Structure formats: C-alpha cells, structure tokens
Amino acid sequence: MCFSFNFSHNVLKGTVIDALLWGDVWDLTFNDLLAGSPPGEPKGETKGTLATTLMGYARSSPDRIRGRLMPVISYDPQAGRQAFGVAMRKMKE
Numbered sequence: 001m002c003f004s005f006n007f008s009h010n011v012l013k014g015t016v017i018d019a020l021l022w023g024d025v026w027d028l029t030f031n032d033l034l035a036g037s038p039p040g041e042p043k044g045e046t047k048g049t050l051a052t053t054l055m056g057y058a059r060s061s062p063d064r065i066r067g068r069l070m071p072v073i074s075y076d077p078q079a080g081r082q083a084f085g086v087a088m089r090k091m092k093e
Contacts, residue, residue, distance in 0.1 A: 051075035
C-alpha cells in the first residue's frame with residue numbers, strides 16, 4: 001500500500017546476508033513480519049529481533065535517498081500502526 005518498491009527486496013537481502021553471516025536461518029516469512037502478533041507470542045519476539053537486526057544493518061550502510069543518507073529499513077511499531085490506520089481510513093473514503 002505505501003511500501004516503496006525495494007522494501008521487500010531489502011528485507012529479503014538483509015535476512016539472507018544475516019543467515020550467511022551467522023550460519024543460521026530465521027524461522028519467519030516475509031508475511032510473518034507484516035502480520036501482527038498477540039502479546040507474549042514467541043514469534044512476536046523473534047520478529048522484533050529480526051526487524052531490529054535488519055534495521056541495524058540498514059543504518060550501518062545507508063542509501064542516498066533524495067540526496068540524504070537514509071537507512072532502507074526502519075522498524076517503528078507505533079509509526080507502523082499509525083500508517084496502517086491512515087491507509088485503512090483512506091481506502092474506506
């Protein structure tokens with residue numbers, strides 16, 4: 001809905017690189033990362049850890065966007081909920 005085209009590619013690329021670096025894969029799908037988790041669900045904690053890991057990689061190697069260096073992956077649950085709410089309201093209009 002409001003993802004930039006390369007978002008999914010950047011997440012996939014970061015996840016694969018992390019698995020190659022550490023020799024262990026994440027037991028999550030891309031859909032898992034986009035779906036909500038009930039409080040206390042173990043998968044929810046794993047998703048947060050992966051998102052934080054990928055954001056760390058993105059911050060350490062930012063891309064130039066509109067002339068400024070910016071990370072290509074950002075994890076902010078509150079901003080995500082707000083953006084989702086705005087998107088849902090716009091689709092209802």
